[in-house]
Amino acid sequence: MRLLVVEDDADLGPWLRDALEKALGGADLVATLDEARAALKVRPFDLIVMDRRLPDGDAISLIATMRRLNPRPSILVLTALDDPNDIAKALDAGADDYLAKPFEPVELIARAKAVLRRNQLDQKGVSSVANLRFDIFARTAYVDDQLLILPRRELALLEALMRRAGQVVLRESLENAVYGFDDEIQSNAIDAHLSRLRKRLRENGCQAEIKPLRGIGYLMTDSA
C-alpha cells in the first residue's frame, strides 16, 4: 500500500503523512500540484489524500489526470470549503470522497479505508466488513474464508449491503436490488429475508452486523 499526501501546511502535512503511514502503510508528502504531478510520474499510488487549496492552484485540476492513471488511485479530498457547491465540484471532478476540515484523526483513517475499500471493490470486486468478505464478480460470500451458501434473494440483499458497506443503504435500494420489475413486492418480504440473512450470518460466526435504521434503511457495520 502506497499513499501520497498533497498538503502545503507545514504542520498538517507531516502529521497526515505520519498518521496515514501508521494506519495504512508507506506515505509520501508533497506540498504543491507540480510536485504531486512529478510524484505520480515516478510510481503508482493506491490512495491520494489532498488539500484543495495549494500554493499553485486548486487541486481539482489534478483529479482528472489522476483518474486516467492505471491502476487508478483512490482520491480523498480534504477541504476547508464546505459549501455544498464546493463539495459537489470536487465529487463531480472524480474525487472518491471529501473530508471537511477540521476532522477527527479517527474519521480520516475510517474514510481513507472506506475509499480504499470501494476502489478495491471496483477494481478487484471484493468488499469486506470484519470477517465477512463478498466477491462481487463471483457473487460469493465468505466468513473467515468459509464459503457461505445463500438463497438468491438473501444473496442479492447481502450484495447490495456490501457494495455500500459502512454507508446507509436506503430501503428502496434494497427492494430494487432484490426484486425485478415484474415481481410483486410484499411490504414485509424484505424484512423476512433480512431477518433470515441476519440469522444465517450469526450462525456462521460472522462479526459483521446489519444495523436496521427504521424508515431510513440498513447499515452493514462491524459489530465489534
Added chain:
Amino acid sequence: MTLKGRSIATSAAMLLGGLISAFLFCLFLGFIAFYGDDGDVAQYDIATEIKRSVDKDESGRPRIAPTVKLLAFQRQFPKLWYMVSTPQGSLSYGEVPARVLAGKDVWDPPQALSAHDAGGNFLRMSRSARVGTDPDILIELGGAAYSSTEVVLSLLREPDITSTMLAAALTIIILTTVLVVPALIVRPVRRAAAAAEEIGARDGVRLPIQSQPSELRPLALAFNRALDRIDAATAEQRRFLSNAAHELRTPLTRLRTRLERVEDKEIKAELVGELQSLSGTVTMLLQLARLTSQPTEMTRIDLAATARDAAAREVPTALAGGIDLEFRGDAPEMISGSVQAIGIGLSNLIRNAIQHGGAGGRVVVEVGAPGRVSVIDFGAGLGSAYDGRAVIEPFARGKQDGSGTGLGLSIVAQVAALHGASLSIDETSGGGTTVTLTFPT
C-alpha cells in the same frame, strides 16, 4: 392626464384613437367647409318638410299645412320658393322662377323617389330641385342653401348614410386602436418581463439587449447593470466566505493534529471536546452566513426524500451517540425549495435532537402532508424558561452545559424564512422537543 399607475398602453391607445377620430372628423368638416352647400342639403331637408306638410284634397289638388319646421325654413331662407304639383293642379310659395312656372301645367315627374334638378339631371350642386315624393306629387323648390355650420348641424340632426358610415368608420378605428395598440406596446414589455423572470436566482444570466425595442433598451441595460452589481457582490461574498472558512479551519485542523501529541488523556479529551465545539460553531456560522447572503435556487423537490437523505447523513452521529434514528413518511411530499438549504437545516435539527434530546434514546424524523417535517426527540425538553422566539435567536441555548453552539436553530429559522415556511417548537407528548417546519406546498 396622469400616467401614474395607469397602463401606458391604454393611455396611448385612447390618445391615438382620439387623434384619428378627431382628424377624420376635421377632414369631413373641412370637406364640407370647402365645398359648402350648393343647395342640395338644404333643399333635401326642406323637401322632406314639404312632403310632411302636403296632402291632396278630394279633387286631387295639393294642399299645404306648413309644419313648424317648414315655417322656420321659410323664415330662414327669404328667397325660398317651392311649387307642389299633382296631375290635377299645383300650389306655390315664394317667387317661383318663370322657367319653373312655364312647366306648371305639364305633368312630368322624375321616375324615382329621387331629387333631380329642374333640368332633369340628377341633383348635384343645383339651385333648385324636383323631388318625386310619391307617383302623384312633384315638389320643385329652390332658393335655399345652408352655410357650412348649418350643413353640419343638419347632418347631425338627421343622420344620413354618409354620416352613419363616418360614425361606423370612427367606431371601428377607435375599437381597433384600443385593442391593437396595447398589444403592440405590451408584448415586448411582457417578453422582457418573462426573460427577467427566467433569470431567477441563477448567476450570469442577463436580459437580451438586441431584441429589445429601443424604448425598453435603457431599462434592460439598467437592469443588467444592477444584476452585474448583485453578481459581483455575491461573488465577493462567496470569496470572503471561502477565505474565512479556509482561514478559520486550517488553524483549527493544525491545532487538532497538535492535540494528538498531548500525553495526558484527560486533558486531551477535554481539549478535543472544546475544539470540536469551536469547529461546530465555525461550521454553523459559515452555513448561516451562506444562507443569509446567497440567493437560493428553488425547484420542485420531494420533502420526504430530502428529509430521509438528511436522516441517512446523520446516522453515523446518531450511532456514535447511541441513538436510534428513525424516519417516518411513506408518500412523496412535493414542495418548492432548495434541497441543499433544507438538508442543512434538517441536519442541524437532527444533530440538535441527538445532542440535547439524546436522553430519550431515539430521535424521529417525520414527514407528513401538507409540506410538514418534524424532528422529534424524547429528552428533557427545552423547559418553560424559553418561549419559541428566544430559542431561535443565534447563540441561545436550552441548557448551559457547554455542549452545542446555539446556532443550529437560527440556521433552521433562516432556512424556514428562505422558504416562507413556518417553524414551531413544541413539547413532545410524554417529554422531549418536537421541532416542526411547515413549507407552503
